[in-house]
Amino acid sequence: xxxxxxxxxxxxxxxxxxxxxxxxxxxxxxxxxxxxxxxxxxxxxxxxxxxxxxxxxxxxxxxxxxxxxxxxxxxxx
Amino acid sequence: xxxxxxxxxxxxxxxxxxxxxxxxxxxxxxxxxxxxxxxxxxxxxxxxxxxxxxxxxxxxxxxxxxxxxxxxxxxxxxxxxxxxxxxxxxxxxxxxxxxxxxxxxxxxxxxxxxxxxxxxxxxxxxxxxxxxxxxxxxxxxxxxxxxxxxxxxxxxxxxxxxxxxxxxxxxxxxxxxxxxxxxxxxxxxxxxxxxxxxxxxxxxxxxxxxxxxxxxxxxxxxxxxxxxxxxxxxxxxxxxxxxxxxxxxxxxxxxxxxxxxxxxxxxxxxxxxxxxxxxxxxxxxxxxxxxxxxxxxxxxxxxxxxxxxxxxxxxxxxxxxxxxxxxxxxxxxxxxxxxxxxxxxxxxxxxxxxxxxxxxxxxxxxxxxxxxxxxxxxxxxxxxxxxxxxxxxxxxxxxx
Ligand code: HEM
Ligand code: SF4
Numbered sequence: 001x002x003x004x005x006x007x008x009x010x011x012x013x014x015x016x017x018x019x020x021x022x023x024x025x026x027x028x029x030x031x032x033x034x035x036x037x038x039x040x041x042x043x044x045x046x047x048x049x050x051x052x053x054x055x056x057x058x059x060x061x062x063x064x065x066x067x068x069x070x071x072x073x074x075x076x077x
Numbered sequence: 078x079x080x081x082x083x084x085x086x087x088x089x090x091x092x093x094x095x096x097x098x099x100x101x102x103x104x105x106x107x108x109x110x111x112x113x114x115x116x117x118x119x120x121x122x123x124x125x126x127x128x129x130x131x132x133x134x135x136x137x138x139x140x141x142x143x144x145x146x147x148x149x150x151x152x153x154x155x156x157x158x159x160x161x162x163x164x165x166x167x168x169x170x171x172x173x174x175x176x177x178x179x180x181x182x183x184x185x186x187x188x189x190x191x192x193x194x195x196x197x198x199x200x201x202x203x204x205x206x207x208x209x210x211x212x213x214x215x216x217x218x219x220x221x222x223x224x225x226x227x228x229x230x231x232x233x234x235x236x237x238x239x240x241x242x243x244x245x246x247x248x249x250x251x252x253x254x255x256x257x258x259x260x261x262x263x264x265x266x267x268x269x270x271x272x273x274x275x276x277x278x279x280x281x282x283x284x285x286x287x288x289x290x291x292x293x294x295x296x297x298x299x300x301x302x303x304x305x306x307x308x309x310x311x312x313x314x315x316x317x318x319x320x321x322x323x324x325x326x327x328x329x330x331x332x333x334x335x336x337x338x339x340x341x342x343x344x345x346x347x348x349x350x351x352x353x354x355x356x357x358x359x360x361x362x363x364x365x366x367x368x369x370x371x372x373x374x375x376x377x378x379x380x381x382x383x384x385x386x387x388x389x390x391x392x393x394x395x396x397x398x399x400x401x402x403x404x405x406x407x408x409x410x411x412x413x414x415x416x417x418x419x420x421x422x423x424x425x426x427x428x429x430x431x432x433x434x435x436x437x438x439x440x441x442x443x444x445x446x447x448x449x450x451x452x453x454x455x456x457x458x459x460x461x462x463x464x465x466x467x468x469x470x471x472x473x474x475x476x477x
Contacts, residue, residue: 012412013412015416015417015418015419015422016132016418016419016422017171017419017420017421017422018164018168018419018420019168019171019172019175019420022164022165022168022172023168023172033129033132034132034133034418034419051176054179054181055172055175055176055178055179057175057178057180057422057423057424057426057427058180058422058426059180074181
């Protein structure tokens with residue numbers, strides 16, 4: 001887990017749990033309605049961010065490699 | 078007297094069980110901030126209000142429970158119950174479980190879930206009449222939780238019965254709250270010891286070993302009591318709710334034969350159909366909270382100290398959100414309120430969807446046409462769940 005990642009939250013599906021912001025507060029924050037968004041479009045890759053994406057109950061968080069654009073989560077199936 | 082004066086909703090009145098929707102529609106349109114004096118609660122029914130309220134744990138607390146009777150009883154709830162906690166403690170506990178409940182991990186259970194479902198349907202294959210709830214709905218969710226927790230198969234029916242009776246409502250329909258409610262935790266106690274000696278790839282083992290930083294900043298593993306509480310919470314939350322979903326599948330597919338035929342012809346439509354069933358007949362029709370600071374909906378104040386019900390079953394049919402909401406349509410793409418919203422958004426949503434889809438697929442692989450013997454079918458409402466207790470299907474078409 002390294003390099004620069006693009007991180008985005010799909011607000012059409014975000015269920016406002018606040019869990020990503022609780023577990024990776026440096027990368028995610030909530031707006032006044034409780035929906036999450038990434039604080040910055042690109043960030044340093046880390047286990048913490050990956051775990052936040054994996055644990056999102058609706059898989060609203062997408063991560064891709066900032067250089068190659070390769071999807072890291074959800075993985076291409 | 079105007080219409081609003083006559084509007085009365087008694088959540089314990091069994092005459093509303095069959096079709097609560099006309100009343101919910103009236104509440105939503107005529108009295109969006111409904112007050113019931115007799116049972117001393119408020120209720121909101123519009124989608125926007127339900128969404129805002131459930132997402133706002135600072136105003137609407139879960140710490141006294143999310144069931145009206147629990148909130149009003151003031152009973153002491155054991156720590157680590159997740160559903161009955163507010164952030165930040167809630168989030169510490171939830172994150173621990175979220176690691177083992179990720180949608181991708183849940184997806185790996187599919188072959189096991191399917192195998193169970195096939196076994197359950199075997200005895201009724203070829204029958205011209207059978208009770209869907211008895212055959213699949215009552216059994217499957219607890220078996221699946223058992224798979225997650227690693228409970229030996231032979232012991233599983235007993236677990237189901239004990240969890241159900243802890244949450245049931247007797248007589249007038251109000252739940253009996255015991256002085257120190259444990260929701261049937263005792264049943265898991267023996268397994269914790271046993272699991273310690275026989276670790277495996279299951280939720281219980283994982284919970285016993287997971288290291289985390291607790292609310293006091295201490296790195297530690299869970300105590301046995303905490304593991305026990307988690308198991309009980311998961312079993313209580315995921316059993317009847319999901320069982321009733323399977324019953325609603327059988328009932329709605331009988332009521333809408335044209336849409337059933339579409340599903341039978343094209344199983345790729347099943348996930349969308351499950352979402353529409355969840356919207357149309359949410360198995361948990363409402364969720365309660367305790368109001369910790371004055372709140373306002375629709376220009377009306379709900380004072381601190383009140384109990385409030387967020388009626389997801391009404392929100393799911395709010396015409397402001399869903400066009401033609403009383404029409405059942407498997408082709409709708411929606412975001413319903415059935416799994417809640419905010420901090421407590423259903424942890425088991427991916428699992429419930431998986432179970433609903435697999436059950437639907439396996440049923441439709443065997444039976445293409447059925448009706449329900451409506452006179453013999455029985456609908457029940459407990460303090461948390463609404464759905465079919467008995468649902469005799471009359472089989473009219475099978476696959477060769
Ligand atoms: C159709 C089936 C289901 C429905 C309708 C449903 C509905 C809900 C709802 C509305 C909540 C939020 C309660 C609140 O806000 O107070 C919830 C929470 C929860 N559900 Fe489900 N559920 C279902 C299936 C499951 C399954 C299969 C499991 C696990 C095996 C599960 C485990 C949980 C847990 C642990 C919570 C508490 C989450 C938290 O407090 O953070 N549920 N569920
Ligand atoms: S974890 Fe997922 S659902 Fe929850 S706030 Fe973050 S993006 Fe939204």
